[in-house]
Amino acid sequence: MPACSFKPCALPNHDFALCSPQAPTNSGLHQLSERETCSKSDIQVKNGFFSESTFTYPLNKQTQYKCKSGYVTADGNTSGLITCLQSGWSMQPVCIKSCDMPVFENARARSDGTWFKVNDSLDYECLDGHESQDGHTTGSIVCGEDGWSDKPACYERECSIPQMENNLDANPKKDTYKFGDVLKFSCIQGRIMVGADSVQCYHFGWSPNLPTCKGQVKSCAPPPQLLSGEVKETQKEEYGHSEVVEYVCNPGFLMKGSHKIQCVDGQWTALPVCIEEKSTCGDIPELDHGYVNHSAPLYHHGDLVEFRCREAFTMIGPRSVTCISGKWTQPPQCIATEELKKCKWLKIFASEGNPSDTIEFDHNTNKSYKCRGKSEYKHSICINGRWDPEVTCKEEAQIQSCPPPPQIPNTRDMTTTVTYQDGEKISILCQENYLIQDAEELVCKDGRWQSIPRCIGQ
Structure with missing residues (x-):
C-alpha cells in the first residue's frame, strides 16, 4: 500500500x-x-469593509461588503456580495471612487446617469432665462478624486435697457428687466407706431425688434398668396397700416409660424408655412350608445367625423372629433336622457324673483340673470347638472394679450407685429439641419409667451 x-x-x-x-x-x-471554510483574513476590501461580524464562513455561504462614502462597486451599488467556494472567495471585492448626480442650481443635466466614475464628464444646460457667470448657457464638469470639478450653477438672465429713439416711450421703467418681462411702447402725440407695440425679454434678448415712430405710413396691396393655404376672409384691394389678415391651411396641411400677418407701413409681415401632415388617424374613437353615419379606412390631418347618439340618449360635448397630427380630439358622450342631471337654483337668480316650486332646471335650460349694479344680462345653460358658463358675478379679470411672438434663434422667419390673446398657440418650424427641442409650440398665457422651444443643430 x-x-x-x-x-x-x-x-x-x-x-x-x-x-x-x-x-x-x-x-x-x-x-x-x-477547504471547508473561508476566512475574512484571506481577503481585504479595497475602499470598503465587511458589514457582518462573522469571521469565518462555510462553503457556499455569502457575506456582504459595503463601500466607503463616495465609493461604489463596479456596477454602481454601495454594497456587494461574495461567496465562499472550494477555491476560496468568489472574487476580490473592489470599491471605486464615484460622484453622484450633483444638485443643480437653475440648470439640468443632459444625461440620465445616476453615478459617475473618476474622469467621467457630465454636460449640463441652464434653464430658460438663466446663464452661467461667464455668460454661457451650457457647461461641463468632470468627476475627480475629490468630487466634481465645479458646482453647476446658473443665474437669472437679465435684459439691458434697450436703446430707443427719442419719439418712443417704454413702460414699465426699470433699471433691469428679467426673463419674461414685457415692455410696452407708445409714440409721442402725432406720431404713428411702426412695428411691434410690445416686446418680451427672452434668454436670447428682447424680441421682436423694437418699433419706430413715423409721421406718415403707407397702405398695403392685397396680401400674398400662401402655398397650400388661403386668406380666411374676403380680400380687399387695399389694406391700411396695422390691418391684420388671417390664413388657414388646406385640409391635410399643418401651419407653422404666425397665422396672422399685418400691414406695416406698406409691407406685410412674414407669411406662415403650410406643411403636409403625413401622419394619419386610424379607427374612430368608440362612443358608447353612439354611432357615425359613414366611416373611412384612413383619416388625414384636419378630417372631421360627426357622431350621433342612439334613441333615448343625449349628446354631451362637441358633436365631432377631428384628426390632428395623427390623434383624434376628445369625443363627446351619449348619456341616457332619463339619467341627465338637473341644475340647482342659485341665489344669483334671486334678482329675477324668488324661486317658485321648481328649484331645479332641466338639461339644456337657458337661464339669464343680472348682477347687482349691472344693466346687462348674463346667460348660462344647464348641461347635465352644471351651468355653462359658470354662473358668477365676480369681476372678470382683464384678459391680457401677449406681445408679438419672438423670432427664436435658428427658426424660419416668423417676424410679425400682431399681438395674441391668452390661450393662443403658434407652432414653430426650425431651419434646415436643426431639430426642435422641448415644446413644439409657443403658448400665450397671462400676458407673456411661455414654453419657448429651442432649435438645436443636428
Whole structure:
C-alpha cells in the first residue's frame, strides 16, 4: 500500500495530499484535505469593509461588503456580495471612487446617469432665462478624486435697457428687466407706431425688434398668396397700416409660424408655412350608445367625423372629433336622457324673483340673470347638472394679450407685429439641419409667451 506525503498548495487553508511510495505507511496522514471554510483574513476590501461580524464562513455561504462614502462597486451599488467556494472567495471585492448626480442650481443635466466614475464628464444646460457667470448657457464638469470639478450653477438672465429713439416711450421703467418681462411702447402725440407695440425679454434678448415712430405710413396691396393655404376672409384691394389678415391651411396641411400677418407701413409681415401632415388617424374613437353615419379606412390631418347618439340618449360635448397630427380630439358622450342631471337654483337668480316650486332646471335650460349694479344680462345653460358658463358675478379679470411672438434663434422667419390673446398657440418650424427641442409650440398665457422651444443643430 503506497504511503502519502503532504504538499502545500498556493491557496490559503487549502492543502492537498499527494501520494508517494517512499512515505511511511504509518504516518497517520489523511489521503485528501479540502477547504471547508473561508476566512475574512484571506481577503481585504479595497475602499470598503465587511458589514457582518462573522469571521469565518462555510462553503457556499455569502457575506456582504459595503463601500466607503463616495465609493461604489463596479456596477454602481454601495454594497456587494461574495461567496465562499472550494477555491476560496468568489472574487476580490473592489470599491471605486464615484460622484453622484450633483444638485443643480437653475440648470439640468443632459444625461440620465445616476453615478459617475473618476474622469467621467457630465454636460449640463441652464434653464430658460438663466446663464452661467461667464455668460454661457451650457457647461461641463468632470468627476475627480475629490468630487466634481465645479458646482453647476446658473443665474437669472437679465435684459439691458434697450436703446430707443427719442419719439418712443417704454413702460414699465426699470433699471433691469428679467426673463419674461414685457415692455410696452407708445409714440409721442402725432406720431404713428411702426412695428411691434410690445416686446418680451427672452434668454436670447428682447424680441421682436423694437418699433419706430413715423409721421406718415403707407397702405398695403392685397396680401400674398400662401402655398397650400388661403386668406380666411374676403380680400380687399387695399389694406391700411396695422390691418391684420388671417390664413388657414388646406385640409391635410399643418401651419407653422404666425397665422396672422399685418400691414406695416406698406409691407406685410412674414407669411406662415403650410406643411403636409403625413401622419394619419386610424379607427374612430368608440362612443358608447353612439354611432357615425359613414366611416373611412384612413383619416388625414384636419378630417372631421360627426357622431350621433342612439334613441333615448343625449349628446354631451362637441358633436365631432377631428384628426390632428395623427390623434383624434376628445369625443363627446351619449348619456341616457332619463339619467341627465338637473341644475340647482342659485341665489344669483334671486334678482329675477324668488324661486317658485321648481328649484331645479332641466338639461339644456337657458337661464339669464343680472348682477347687482349691472344693466346687462348674463346667460348660462344647464348641461347635465352644471351651468355653462359658470354662473358668477365676480369681476372678470382683464384678459391680457401677449406681445408679438419672438423670432427664436435658428427658426424660419416668423417676424410679425400682431399681438395674441391668452390661450393662443403658434407652432414653430426650425431651419434646415436643426431639430426642435422641448415644446413644439409657443403658448400665450397671462400676458407673456411661455414654453419657448429651442432649435438645436443636428
